[in-house]
Amino acid sequence: MMEIINEYVFSVFFVETLLNGLLYGGVLALLSLGLNLIFGVIDVVWICYAELVMLGMYTIYFMHVRYGIPLIPSSVICVLMVALLGYVLHRIIIAHVLGKAPINQLLATGGVLFFLQSIATLMFGVEFLSLGVSLGSFQLTEDIYLSKSQFVAFIVAAAAVAGMYFFLSRSYMGAAIRAISQDREIMILMGVDANRLYGITSAIGGGLAGLAACLLALQFDVHPFVGISFGPIVFMVCVMGGLGNLVGGFIAAFVFAELIAIGGYFADLEWGTVLAFCVFVITMFIRPEGLFARKS
Amino acid sequence: MAVSRLLKGLAIGAAAIGLMASPASAQDKTIKIGVIYDYSGPLAGGGSELQALGAKTIIDYYNEQGGVEGYKIEAIYADAQSKPDIAINEAVRLIEQEKVDMLLGFYSSAQCVPVSAKVDSLKKFMWITTCISPAVLKDRGLKYVFRPQVHGGMFGELSVEFLHANAKEKFGVDPADLRIAIIHEDGPYGSGVASGNEGKAEALGMKVVLNEGYAATASDLSALVTKLKRARPDVILHTGYNPDITLFFRQAKERGLKFKALIGHGAGYGVVDQLYDALGDDVDYIFNVDPVSIWLLDPKTLKPGLAAMTDMVGQKYLVAKPDTKTKSAHVGMAASNANVFFADVLPRAIKKYGGIDSEALRKAALETDIPVGGTLLGYGVKFPAPGTTNMDGQNAIASPVVMQYVQREVKIAWPKALQTIDPVMPLPKSSPYTK
Numbered sequence: 001m002m003e004i005i006n007e008y009v010f011s012v013f014f015v016e017t018l019l020n021g022l023l024y025g026g027v028l029a030l031l032s033l034g035l036n037l038i039f040g041v042i043d044v045v046w047i048c049y050a051e052l053v054m055l056g057m058y059t060i061y062f063m064h065v066r067y068g069i070p071l072i073p074s075s076v077i078c079v080l081m082v083a084l085l086g087y088v089l090h091r092i093i094i095a096h097v098l099g100k101a102p103i104n105q106l107l108a109t110g111g112v113l114f115f116l117q118s119i120a121t122l123m124f125g126v127e128f129l130s131l132g133v134s135l136g137s138f139q140l141t142e143d144i145y146l147s148k149s150q151f152v153a154f155i156v157a158a159a160a161v162a163g164m165y166f167f168l169s170r171s172y173m174g175a176a177i178r179a180i181s182q183d184r185e186i187m188i189l190m191g192v193d194a195n196r197l198y199g200i201t202s203a204i205g206g207g208l209a210g211l212a213a214c215l216l217a218l219q220f221d222v223h224p225f226v227g228i229s230f231g232p233i234v235f236m237v238c239v240m241g242g243l244g245n246l247v248g249g250f251i252a253a254f255v256f257a258e259l260i261a262i263g264g265y266f267a268d269l270e271w272g273t274v275l276a277f278c279v280f281v282i283t284m285f286i287r288p289e290g291l292f293a294r295k296s
Numbered sequence: 297m298a299v300s301r302l303l304k305g306l307a308i309g310a311a312a313i314g315l316m317a318s319p320a321s322a323q324d325k326t327i328k329i330g331v332i333y334d335y336s337g338p339l340a341g342g343g344s345e346l347q348a349l350g351a352k353t354i355i356d357y358y359n360e361q362g363g364v365e366g367y368k369i370e371a372i373y374a375d376a377q378s379k380p381d382i383a384i385n386e387a388v389r390l391i392e393q394e395k396v397d398m399l400l401g402f403y404s405s406a407q408c409v410p411v412s413a414k415v416d417s418l419k420k421f422m423w424i425t426t427c428i429s430p431a432v433l434k435d436r437g438l439k440y441v442f443r444p445q446v447h448g449g450m451f452g453e454l455s456v457e458f459l460h461a462n463a464k465e466k467f468g469v470d471p472a473d474l475r476i477a478i479i480h481e482d483g484p485y486g487s488g489v490a491s492g493n494e495g496k497a498e499a500l501g502m503k504v505v506l507n508e509g510y511a512a513t514a515s516d517l518s519a520l521v522t523k524l525k526r527a528r529p530d531v532i533l534h535t536g537y538n539p540d541i542t543l544f545f546r547q548a549k550e551r552g553l554k555f556k557a558l559i560g561h562g563a564g565y566g567v568v569d570q571l572y573d574a575l576g577d578d579v580d581y582i583f584n585v586d587p588v589s590i591w592l593l594d595p596k597t598l599k600p601g602l603a604a605m606t607d608m609v610g611q612k613y614l615v616a617k618p619d620t621k622t623k624s625a626h627v628g629m630a631a632s633n634a635n636v637f638f639a640d641v642l643p644r645a646i647k648k649y650g651g652i653d654s655e656a657l658r659k660a661a662l663e664t665d666i667p668v669g670g671t672l673l674g675y676g677v678k679f680p681a682p683g684t685t686n687m688d689g690q691n692a693i694a695s696p697v698v699m700q701y702v703q704r705e706v707k708i709a710w711p712k713a714l715q716t717i718d719p720v721m722p723l724p725k726s727s728p729y730t731k
Contacts, residue, residue: 011526013522013523013525013526016522016525016551017519017522020516020518020519020522020551023518024516024518027515027516117336118336121336121340125341126335126336126337126340126341126345127341127570128341128342128538128539128542128570128574129573130542130573130574130575132573132574132576134546134549134550136550137549137550137551137552139552143525143552145550145551145552147518147547147550147551148550149550150550219543219546220515220539220543221538221539221542221543221574223338223341223539224336225336225337225338225378226539228338228513229513229514229515230515233515257516260516260519261516261518261519264519264520265519265522265523268508268509268510269508269509269510269511269514269517269519269520270482270509270510270511272519273511
């Protein structure tokens with residue numbers, strides 16, 4: 001028994017596994033940030049959020065690979081483009097289902113998901129497109145490496161959460177967004193233009209999707225269905241952290257990612273996901289509103 | 297006089313009706329074929345779209361030639377969307393609503409397994425061009441399902457035989473001391489090939505240090521890479537679709553995984569352009585087990601006429617995909633396997649068994665006896681008599697080859713008789729994965 005513990009737990013590979021979990025958590029945290037913000041403020045779950053990320057990945061691919069624009073300006077264009085998409089999505093679709101039954105909202109955004117997947121297939125084809133950029137890795141010891149692209153995603157996710165926190169708590173616009181998320185009816189009665197605030201929030205959420213797209217494009221090929229790999233898991237991270245709770249989603253992303261990494265290290269890879277989903281289900285029984293849900 | 301004029305008029309009228317009727321009946325002689333591949337979803341870019349192109353090229357070719365034994369081919373193309381449930385629904389729709397005479401195609405084994413059972417229960421003929429999992433036919437006794445394609449067990453066995461034969465010369469170790477890791481997507485395709493890997497390694501007394509599956513849609517394979525680093529394999533045998541293959545290579549490189557050789561087994565490994573576009577020169581010296589790319593075969597080894605058909609398929613391929621840098625084996629694979637049906641099985645069903653119903657097609661398929669060199673892929677086709685093996689409907693004399701990618705070129709590394717390159721093993725220093 002001690003031999004097994006020594007071999008598996010007190011091992012550099014276990015340390016690498018924990019680091020892998022931490023870095024993958026950064027990717028999930030970044031993805032969950034925008035979705036959580038939008039739900040927290042507008043109270044609509046964008047099932048199609050991962051598809052916005054997919055369109056962002058296509059944007060950066062075309063800017064950088066096809067048009068030869070350097071990576072940083074391409075990333076800025078990508079963030080702005082997806083922010084605009086988020087705003088347009090709100091004006092065209094979401095604004096019309098606000099206040100409607102949640103199932104109608106889910107069906108509407110679900111429809112957008114299939115629309116975006118299909119339109120991407122028609123426009124860009126089914127090939128897997130690659131940015132062809134590798135940031136390499138940090139070698140910490142002979143056996144432990146850290147992926148630079150995942151490390152950057154981790155740092156950006158942490159910075160984005162901090163940035164959002166300060167924006168929401170210190171700025172006038174942030175205060176307005178927090179106010180409308182707390183009481184939609186009263187704010188309108190006080191003369192606040194709710195649609196404008198919702199539009200701005202959607203643009204910020206879209207921008208965060210664009211930011212995630214920039215970093216994911218460094219690690220993954222883009223294709224019309226890339227959202228399938230992330231969509232469901234990001235949604236669960238948000239629910240586990242308490243839908244609408246930015247910090248809760250951030251922490252839940254790391255809990256989820258570590259469970260997947262550790263489970264996958266000690267058993268077959270798929271058991272990691274099984275373990276994470278088991279914990280998710282148990283969490284839902286104990287705290288249906290999520291681990292870090294705000295008090296209503 | 298009036299009577300004779302009347303008779304003459306009737307005769308002319310009858311002749312006119314006859315003239316009008318005869319082309320109409322010729323047009324009625326149509327074989328309606330449901331063609332199912334993935335035109336959308338992750339499998340489309342992973343090779344299915346290229347397979348669909350190969351099958352369509354052959355169908356169009358026979359229609360341009362006037363059809364087969366007086367039958368025009370009416371193909372109804374359906375998209376399985378990379379989902380087994382959609383594949384089943386489309387197969388049933390084509391059979392029950394479109395009233396197709398048979399089905400052809402199928403890229404994914406995860407679709408083939410349920411669809412073949414369904415189609416067989418409906419007593420419809422199914423000609424599989426691509427999916428390779430042994431589970432599609434093994435121990436199922438299907439009557440109307442035929443697969444000229446190599447099955448996955450053969451893929452898995454060949455890569456291990458290749459290593460066994462070359463271990464001493466290339467790695468300087470006894471085959472029993474070579475450390476092998478098997479990683480695979482966990483659907484019927486990956487599991488089928490991995491079981492061929494494992495069975496052959498066990499039979500040859502070779503050491504498997506890790507055998508693990510993963511979901512092809514996984515967004516992170518870093519735990520798998522860490523486990524491989526812990527297991528320290530010399531050779532990795534990998535079966536995957538895409539984008540899991542490129543994700544694995546990226547994460548392996550970023551996390552410092554080293555090995556002496558990596559052998560892929562078809563699917564995503566067959567789409568050479570995408571591998572090079574995503575991974576650059578890191579793809580160099582990677583092996584792939586697949587039916588041979590038809591453009592690599594020496595035309596002199598093939599039956600007369602087949603070389604021209606290979607050229608025709610290549611030209612149509614480049615017209616449809618003008619950006620192609622290296623022709624993928626996928627297109628030729630579906631073209632060859634579809635061609636076996638239209639050139640050999642269908643004419644026999646019509647001439648010898650009087651039609652295109654499932655029974656006639658089945659009897660004709662069972663009599664297929666194409667020697668080596670008789671198909672675009674070079675191998676022969678012969679189906680076992682029902683009940684004599686545990687895989688009714690499986691081509692018993694198909695065989696894959698081991699190919700190696702060197703600077704965007706595809707070379708044949710094994711078997712020795714077909715070699716166009718002396719296999720480069722272990723990986724040269726230029727590879728980031730060199731152990």
